[in-house]
Amino acid sequence: MHEMSICESILSVIERQAAAQEFSRVRRVRLEIGPLAGVELQALRFSFDVVTRDSIAEGAALEIIDMPITAWCMPCARSVEVRQRYDACPRCGSHQVQITGGEELRIKDMEVD
């Protein structure tokens, strides 16, 4: 399950920050995840609980912030929001759009003690 390895890297980021900033307990982790990141949220939550067991993030609440899929429309020369990868521009209907966001998978912030 690839969510497991995602959570392992999240935990190693947390542990590195814990060492640098000298906190000993993580209460809450907020993740920004785009729809194109290819992450199964239910599997991610499950993996997070498993991976953080006996770590400083054990029992931490996992909050997921859904990111929009954004694209740059060439005819409109502006950024627009689309619903999936090969959607046309919602403003002008053009297919000359390039995905610019929606693949995020990152820690936004965390609440620590």
Ligand SMILES: [Zn+2]
């Ligand atoms: Zn457009």
